[in-house]
Amino acid sequence: MQTQTLLTEPKTGTIALSKREAVRMLGISAGTVDRLIALKELPVRCWGRRVLIPRSSLESFLRDDHATQTV
Numbered sequence: 408m409q410t411q412t413l414l415t416e417p418k419t420g421t422i423a424l425s426k427r428e429a430v431r432m433l434g435i436s437a438g439t440v441d442r443l444i445a446l447k448e449l450p451v452r453c454w455g456r457r458v459l460i461p462r463s464s465l466e467s468f469l470r471d472d473h474a475t476q477t478v
Contacts, residue, residue, distance in 0.1 A: 423452065423459035432465070444467070 428446075430437050440460075443449035450464045 421462065424465065426460065429460045429465060432459055433469075451461050 419454055424432065426437065426440055430440050433440070440449065442456070444460075449460060449468055452461060453457045
């Protein structure tokens with residue numbers, strides 16, 4: 408019997424994640440990830456059309472305090 412990898416966990420050892428993987432890992436919407444990238448709160452690396460988020464960027468983002476936006 409094989410064990411399945413959870414969809415929310417990216418491959419172990421990867422140093423960068425796609426936006427989709429980051430969304431799943433953080434449990435937030437794709438729009439929120441796009442907004443964080445646009446505001447330069449979440450650094451990314453781009454290769455052509457592909458946007459990769461370094462794991463270290465995610466870890467740094469999660470360690471920092473962020474002001475919540477009120478509507």
